Amino acid sequence: MASKAIYTVVAVVGIAAASGVAWWVQNKPAGQAAPGADRPAAGASAPGGTAARPPAVEVARVEQARITDDAQTVGSLRSRQNVMLRPEVSGRVTELNFRDGERVRKGQLLVQLDDQLPRAQIQQAQAELSIARANHKRNQELVAQNFIAQRAVDESAANLQVADAKLALAQATAARLRILAPFDGVAGIRTVSVGDYLKDGADIVNIEDLEAIYVDFRMPERFQAKIRRGQRAVVNIDSLPGRRYVAQVQAIDPLVDANGRSIGIRGCIDNRQLQLRPGMFARITTVFGERENALLIPEESLVPQGGRQFVLKVVDGPDKDTRIARRIEVKVGIRRPGKVEVLEGLQAGDMVVTAGQQRVQRDGMPVRIVELNRPAAEMREGAGGGGAGGAGAAGAVRPASAPADGTRPMAPASAPAPAMAQAAPSAPRGPQGAGGGARPQATGPDPCVVAAADTPRPQRGARPAGG
Incomplete structure (x- = not known):
């Protein structure tokens, strides 16, 4: 029985020793595959030192x-x-009172169309209005003296209103032949000339407020x-x-x-x-x-x-x-x-x-x-040597333009x-x-x-x- 116990102890010790040797053999090549992993970098302490290079x-x-x-x-x-600018009615251009690219003022007459007929109609309407006004005044005086009936005064008053409306119509027709600047601005390049016959809605010139x-x-x-x-x-x-x-x-x-x-x-x-x-x-x-x-x-x-x-x-x-x-x-x-x-x-x-x-x-x-x-x-x-004289040594001399803490220098004030x-x-x-020309202040x-x-x-x- 004693010999069996001794055999058992020897067997256990042998197995443990064999396992240890096998583990050491298996891990030895892996540990030697990267020998530089535990070796400090150039300029740091030797293999027997205490720390690797940061x-x-x-x-x-x-x-x-x-x-x-x-x-x-x-x-x-x-x-x-x-x-x-476009005309509302057809007509022939008789006046162009602006130059291309020049400033125009609100209400300035820019284009004048032929208005001979409307002006004649205005004169006719003014004459009819004058006659109607005189007749109405005379009838008012006669009705005050009981020479005529009130009906004649009413008719003359109506005729006066009709004559006044005819004059307003003739003036409106003539005004549509005058094209004015609607606001202050700069005229563009005109597309018409004096003597051109324009239909209603034709382009004349653009006005831009700049x-x-x-x-x-x-x-x-x-x-x-x-x-x-x-x-x-x-x-x-x-x-x-x-x-x-x-x-x-x-x-x-x-x-x-x-x-x-x-x-x-x-x-x-x-x-x-x-x-x-x-x-x-x-x-x-x-x-x-x-x-x-x-x-x-x-x-x-x-x-x-x-x-x-x-x-x-x-x-x-x-x-x-x-x-x-x-x-x-x-x-x-x-x-x-x-x-x-x-x-x-x-x-x-x-x-x-x-x-x-x-x-x-x-x-x-x-x-x-x-x-x-x-x-x-x-x-x-620094690239050729290690130790204290290497590129990364703590005692390396920094250029005067670099900050002492090693950060990137700030851009100068004149840089973009x-x-x-x-x-x-x-x-x-x-x-x-x-x-490139002179502009107003x-x-x-x-x-x-x-x-x-x-x-x-x-x-x-x-x-x-x-x-």
Whole structure:
């Protein structure tokens, strides 16, 4: 029995030893397949050291800038008032009292048609009116002396009214042969000449009111809750590059187009310098709101995960030469090309990782900031050596233009601002118009404000008649 127990113990020990040897043999090649995994990088401590070299990342600072909540669309320009002059009756042109492209005033006689016959009819009507007036006066005197009956006075009074109506008819007929300017504006290019015979409804010349220019455009229906009367929009004209104009939203169509699911909007631009022309193609940026000190980060610094947005924030480590990456959830706002607004989670001046996020395997991991603006000689020198003289050594000399914390340098003040910072429109440059000629200076009240004030508004508290 004792020998059986000894055999059993020896067998168990042998099996355990064989299992251990087999495990060691199986795991030894896997452990040697990636010998560099446990080996520290160049410039770090030797295999007998205590830690590996931190991963390299690129960072940028959280910036404060002015940002606008806006939407872009396209539209067309049109005159505040425009009309095509056409005659109401047929006739031959005898006078043209305007020049192509010159300003005209309201009530100015522009075209005179042949009115010889109507003027003769006016003279005839005036003579008949004079006779009827004299007869009626004489009859009134005679009826006072009982020489005639009252019936004769009534008939003369009726004849006087008929003569007066004939004169009014002749004057109205003659007035229809005089074509006047309906409002102040600029005449277009006429299509008729003196001596032409015009039929009723024929085109003569167009009149355009250019003091204020309307810009008509459409926006998707999802913006109906944001757009309001009085909001401003920045207008860029392709034919006038480098110039930007401010339009004030004056009207919003209450009907949503069922075909395109869009709403019509009309804005007004002060055009007293006569730089804009009706029919121009316009690019409109409607501004819904502005924030002066918005926090912006590069778009590539976001790490989306499960419908949420995260960033890796770089903070100081235990010592001055150590940086640690912290995973922070942020709430984003408006997006712009290359930039995104941060509403919650960061503060101005914080550093976030913009490249190398995949190298940070855990929260709180030490990282090494890559210098992107170092001189070429220093880059070659750092690439060839390790240790303290390597490219990523803590004691490497930074160029004077780079910040001490290793972040990307800010753009100088003279550099072009990003697209989101250009929402503030600039005034038109000088009094020169689109054609290069001298234009009148803008004087008097803003025509867009006057136009808005002339728009009838419903009275507050008014009730329907049946209410």
